[in-house]
Amino acid sequence: MNFELIAATMTDGYGIVADNHGEVYLVKPPFGFYGKYHLSYEQIEPTIAQFGFTRLGETYPSWDAVFERLRQIAWQARREVGDTNTTISDEDKKAFFRSIPAGFLVGTVEKLESYLTKGDFYSVVLMGEALLENKNLIKKEILYAQVKAAIEKAKDKRQELISSRFSNLKPENADKKRQFTLDIQ
Amino acid sequence: MAVFTGFAVKSSLDAKMYYSGRDQHDLVLSKILKVGAYLNAYEQFADAAQREVHFSKFKNERTVFDGTFTEGQKFKYLNFNNGQLGIPAFGDFTLAFPLSHFQADKLVFVKYNSLIRKETGSTQCLYFTENNESVLLETLEKDLSTLAECRKLIVLKQKEDLGSGTDIDHNLLVLRPFANGSKHRDYVEAIVWQPINIKNGVRLRSEKERFEALIDEITNPRVKLGAEVKNITELLTLINRYENDELLATELI
Structure with missing residues (x-):
């Protein structure tokens, strides 16, 4: 063996x-x-x-x-190497959220929902999707449902935001030379 | 009773960033979880030089103290936290052992911690003779208690507060983690000379606000964090293993 x-x-x-x-x-x-x-x-x-x-x-x-x-x-x-490696990749962040122990999950989900309230939709989606892969969360039905709902809401809000930015946009009037940059959270 | 570990995290007291606790260098909690037991310096390091590094600025006093007692090299120092969180200055996680894990004849409580200084700014230890050359046994003896007498010791420790007739938080008689910012280290110490293993009944606690502050730092970092996040992720993965085996339970307070 x-x-x-x-x-x-x-x-x-x-x-x-x-x-x-x-x-x-x-x-x-x-x-x-x-x-x-x-x-x-x-x-x-x-x-x-x-x-x-x-x-x-x-x-x-x-x-x-x-x-x-x-x-x-x-x-x-x-x-x-001391502290020379000082960047956190999205993959590092996700690994952290996947590894949160069972007893810390209620607080974690509260935090997730607070990001939703604050309008930090990017963080909700990143953190939420990683949490859905957390083995401890899968065992907790209610919390799992809360996370799923938060992600959906964040995605909807993000979509609304994009739509509202484009609501006044009429392609026929658009200045062809102008560049649009979208700043979506 | 508790031991501690820490990572870079924002303090809930002043919102500043601290590399809290000893884990910036030592990965204390990670080490405990890797071996499944809380080992003292003699059990961790056969080499005296390595032990000195571990004892750091208390190396002389700690060596004198441990050398004074027959079982001294088996001593493990914990603080009695009365079901509370622990001392934030020592880190973000508290590993709490229930009293039922300890044999009453291998456990003693000290009114203050064994190496406490006589006063702030002085290097003279309360329980030591001049220049910390040897242990002042008469003074120390008066401040010791067995498990059975532990409550009386706590009352003695804070009799001034009791005398003033104010509303008393009995937990603060044991441990005053929030009284003086993150540096406060006044606690009733427990000295144990038996093995301390991670087994059913052990709790791993973190302050809710502090854990949430850690999530904030990871989600939207304001300071540069790299290795710390990887270390903490690996630590949490180790914790998961113990939690899944029902050897410890995690909780936010």
Whole structure:
């Protein structure tokens, strides 16, 4: 029952892992529920070569132990670089919302609804759609429905906003040379 | 009883951004969850030099204190939080252990924390002889209690407040997290010399406003955050694992 950590990126803890059935996966932080992609055998070598993986060939007794090792690599790397990595991608944000524990969800959904009230529709959609993939939220019917409703409302409002901006627009009168820029939240 | 961990988050007190708690360097809570137990410095580091880094500015006092007692190297320091949140200065999350997890004969309460300074600005510790050379046992002894006598100790600690006849919040007799901004660290300390494992009954608490402030920072960042968000996401993923196994419960207060 061995898992082989074939290779890892030493900068952010992505790993190529063969499980105990010989299936190979690309795994990435934060591990656990998301981010496990099946790799065919032909993909292993090109992936290692192209994406800066370091060959490790270490064996571990379980997925947890493999993740542990990769977390260690990632933490170590981030500590070494200090705060130089200071950008949050939308994917980082989504990973955060997918990982919120059960007991913190009521407060999280309240926060989501407050963004709706404030008119921050972009955040509602991004945060809401990630929350719908949160395994803990799926178990809570009422909260799940609240999140779905908030997303729909945010999308409707956004649509209304776009429509209202165009309500006075008559293409036949438009100045062909003028450029329109839309600023949609 | 609680241990703490922290991340960059906006303070609900003055809306400024703080790298709160020790986790900016140490990932305290992450470490505890990775091993499933709260280990002290001796259990974490075999090497004395590494322990000194861990003890940081209290390295001499902590070494003297632990060295004074037979079981000193097994000591784990917690604060008695009476079902409350914990001390915000120490971080954004409180890991709270129920008293039922502890053996009464391996637990002692201290009126103030064991390394508390005699007064603000001084380096002289209350429970130490001059220049913090050794532990002042007579003074310390008077401020200790067993689990059975813990309530009396708390009352003694705040007898002035009780005497004034004002309406008393009994939680504040134990721990005054909000009295003096984020730096307030007055608490009843618990010293334990038994293993402390994460098991059923443990609660992981965060202040609701603070957790929501963290969501704000992540959704619409005003300061540069990168690694912190990844660290906290991985921490939350670890927490999920314990929560799914019913070894701990999370709550916002």
